[in-house]
Amino acid sequence: MLFSAMVEVRTRYIQPVMFTCEVKGEPVSTGHRMRVNEFAAIVGPRSFRCGSCGEIHTWTTKTAWLGEGPPPSFAPARAEAASETQSV
Numbered sequence: 001m002l003f004s005a006m007v008e009v010r011t012r013y014i015q016p017v018m019f020t021c022e023v024k025g026e027p028v029s030t031g032h033r034m035r036v037n038e039f040a041a042i043v044g045p046r047s048f049r050c051g052s053c054g055e056i057h058t059w060t061t062k063t064a065w066l067g068e069g070p071p072p073s074f075a076p077a078r079a080e081a082a083s084e085t086q087s088v
């Protein structure tokens with residue numbers, strides 16, 4: 001129950017849009033902040049000036065993610081937990 005409550009919080013609150021810098025290979029903020037439903041509604045690429053390397057990067061909802069920290073693909077434990085929740 002506690003886990004589902006945390007997911008609820010994560011989906012309702014405005015979070016930073018993060019992207020992996022193509023030059024340095026590390027997570028950077030795009031400067032955008034939005035809710036999950038707003039992020040999911042984005043169509044097409046967007047650009048931002050990287051705070052890490054200073055270059056312009058282009059991101060889409062497939063290459064960017066919401067929330068602080070590393071991209072979801074770096075946290076397989078969380079993905080397993082999510083698929084478990086869906087199967088119940």
Ligand SMILES: [Zn+2]
Pocket residue numbers: 021022023024050051052053054055057
């Ligand atoms: Zn960069």
